[in-house]
Amino acid sequence: MLFLSIALMYACSKNEDEITPEEKLITFSVPSNFPAPAYNFEENKLSNAGFALGKKLFYDARLSADKSVSCGSCHQQFAAFANLDHKVSHGVDNCQGKRNAPPLFNLAWQKAFFWDGGVKNLETSPLNAITDACEMGTNIESIIAFLKSTGPYPEMFKQAFGSTEINSQLLLKSLTQFMGVLVSGNSKYDKVMRKEGGISFSTEEQAGYTLFKANCVSCHSEPFFTDFSYRSNGLDLVSIDEGRSHITGVHSDFGKFRVPTLRNIEYTGPYMHDGRFYNLDEVLEHYNSGVKAPENLDSTLKNGIQLNSSERTQIKAFLKTLTDNEFIKNTLYSES
Template sequence: MLRKLTVFAVLFISIALMYACSKNEDEIVPEEKAITFSVPSNFPAPVYNFEHNKLSNAGFSLGKKLFYDARLSADKSVSCGSCHQQFAAFANLDHKVSHGVNNCQGKRNAPSLFNLAWQKAFFWDGGVKNIETSPLNAITDACEMGTDIVTIITTLKNTEPYPEMFKKAFGSTEINSQLILKSITQFMGVLVSGNSKYDKVMRKEDGILFTSDEQAGYTLFKQKCSSCHAEPLFTDFSYRSNGLDLISTDEGRSHITGVQTDFGKFRVPSLRNIEYTSPYMHDGRFYSLDEVLEHYNSGVKAAENLDAELKSGIQLNSLEKSQIKAFLKTLTDNEFIKNTLYSES
């Protein structure tokens, strides 16, 4: 009898191991899959490297739960994930500007969230210099989450399973602002998008090549766009005026610096995943890439601080627009957008 039970136990364990090994990697929950911060081989070194915020499965899971928890907002209707949707590369699909508590509308488009570890400053105006403190803006803004960190701490202390999750992540049931921000950073910092077709071509993976239109678009892009949208992150992180209006209704970067020459300037956004991050520009005024390209072709206004690169616009004919669009779509990282590790669960 004992022999039969032993054989059955061995068989059961073998089947369980076979099942675990057969699961699709994207189906493995954070507790089963080691969370890592991976730097694509064609990327430069990141600015943030988790040296003082040790990455762990428990910390990542806690950060993800906080990111998607609407109970942290003033009226319990809005989470970070409300304005940063994974299917839109963590931008806000079809919303020109952010929508917060009490159906309040902000004044700027919610930016996409990926490759944040390479950024030195955050938001359209660069008003925050540290990824760990960046969530505070959304938490305290009256038109976003409309609350404060002290209220959130009280809520978490009295909400299961948070005390136990903090203990698993940081070794204590203590909940404070630093640990809240560090855990959210563990989630946001791991959001690395670097596996698009463009990346695979650059890394010469599996013989993947651009089509003739994509290659022509890439050549045009390097000639006409790369001075601002520098490879491989497709932004130089500078602040520029691209002539959307003769006089901007949003002060932009000058709100932070107090310098008149920064008036109407905004951070150059990454073009990665741009196929899914509409609407475009700091105020979400354009809903299609065609509108964006036509703006640069014929719509640039002679604003006071217009970037020198755009004094004559960027002349593009119909074929060139089509080719540039074909290239831009190679920057879509479907594996990132569909990775269930980042999804609300």
């Protein structure tokens, strides 16, 4: 695996064969076919203790208003930290949100978050879910009070940050240590690009890759398979969700949403900002025959994307090479 690893903590007093899984070095790994990340861990020193604290917080439903919903409820590892169970976020008191929960990985390379780009900092991104009435439905003050009075959190904060102090900044930094380490860059596609172990695309996958580069790469650019822009892809003539314009106030941004990554797309359905499509065939059919033409429709989609049955099979075969099973099954990221 050709990864450039930044080592940040190590139990140097033990031999390698004596180190338990819990003591294994936590690293932020940059795949060699990726550019430099946007997030800088120099301001949030990664440690095993900080990562463990962040993971515990991520999976703790007691942080929500009715103690029923955690970050991990809407961001499930087996779905590449997307939400397989619901078209839109499903929060406290059985409340239904209005947007699909996006997958969480490679966040350290993003400069804006959510479908509308309304948050510009990875560390503050959890605040949206914490305070949204249809997600966790609570506030930072209530969470801090809970953490201060509930074991083992005081000791975990002390181990992570060297102090018994528990505040919003440390809460968010620890969550970021967990979320920031969620790097997905070891799919078959990545191994082919890095020329690892003689791995190559099948004839069908290669044909799909050629089709992808001809039809999709202008929005879903490599290596992240998104250019992180906001576009209208013709889902509706008039969107019921204002999208990006809610943030910018610009009329031409109405109904525009961030181009989602296609990495791990085999497991991140349902698709689109509102989860309206349950499978890839529905997505491809939308681009084939279902594209509407609002005034701000992206220019690359004015004629849709016409693919015959054979070509759809080929492009789906390529898209499945973006699945990173090592990431999805990595027990380091699991709740238990």
